[in-house]
Amino acid sequence: MKPAGVDVIVPCYNYGRYLRRCVASVLRETRIPIRVLIIDDASSDGSAAQAREIAAEDDRVEVVAHRVNQGHIATFNEGLGWVRADYLLLLSADDLVAPGALARAVGLMESHPDVAFVHGRAIRFSHEDELDPLPESADADGAAILRGVDFIGDLCARPVNPVETATVVVRSSIQKRIGGYRPHLLHTGDLEMWLRCAAHGSVGVIGAVQGYVRLHANNMRDRYKGPADYQQRYEAFVDFFDHNSAVVADAPQLKRRVLRALARQMVGDASNALDNGRRYAWMIARAREIWPGVRWTRSYWRLALKGIVALLLARGRWKGAPKPADTGPTP
Incomplete structure (x- = not known):
């Protein structure tokens, strides 16, 4: 043989x-x-x-x-x-x-x-x-x-x-x-x-x-970095479940799991972007599209509060506070 x-x-x-x-x-x-x-x-x-x-x-x-x-x-x-x-x-x-x-x-x-x-x-x-x-x-x-x-x-x-x-x-x-x-x-x-x-x-x-x-x-x-990376990973999982759900046990639950995980990951990356003075609004918008429920998570609301504070600082509402770099619109 x-x-x-x-x-x-x-x-x-x-x-x-x-x-x-x-x-x-x-x-x-x-x-x-x-x-x-x-x-x-x-x-x-x-x-x-x-x-x-x-x-x-x-x-x-x-x-x-x-x-x-x-x-x-x-x-x-x-x-x-x-x-x-x-x-x-x-x-x-x-x-x-x-x-x-x-x-x-x-x-x-x-x-x-x-x-x-x-x-x-x-x-x-x-x-x-x-x-x-x-x-x-x-x-x-x-x-x-x-x-x-x-x-x-x-x-x-x-x-x-x-x-x-x-x-x-x-x-x-x-x-x-x-x-x-x-x-x-x-x-x-x-x-x-x-x-x-x-x-x-x-x-x-x-x-x-x-x-x-x-x-x-x-x-x-x-x-492929930033939006392109997230989009390609999203498409890979969606394509997989669209074509293979019949042979994967608990496929609907697994698909929901990955969409939640991707959205949460984007919120975490958005928070890091805000901390480093980079634009992050696109990540928040895309996270909400991938999994609308992300807006009810603690991490999302912590980021929203950070964004409001950053916006107030940028507009000089808090006198004497240093102004951060432009971060884009709040979520």
């Missing part, structure tokens, strides 16, 4: 300077079968030529080079269509796989056929010398299996993405059943994907370091 392997998709757009180290971190794994597909999305920095050089050196590597840029979601989905192995990893060309990570993930999922995907610890770094050589992570660091509904419930209670894509190995049969990434979720497609996978199986959590995430000036995650 052929041993279970991992197909690794490496989308690349102008990350040629990182590509060789990224692919090398994958090919280091020799205990299980590995295939790599580099998809260059019409880079202008010579990434395609770099990819072809890497493929010429190792027959486990294949290359697709787009003549016209298709965007990251279309590129991800193209890669998913290429997969033949039992398991898959989508790895950005600027990130790295930790030594032993793929074998650990496969071992866990082979032992637990109900697990839809596995993720683990990630280390963030900025410079190559921080990881030279890549630290080894002991196989005995432990693992846990979380019911899919519990994973979904945890994300609904705290609606931020706790999973680094560089650490995620997905069972290919689950991926093919649930389909690809949503085209409109440019920033939170991975968050919605983890929710969708968890709706169809358990989640494995590995205690070892499974990936290394590079921080640099062109990180895609930095393009």
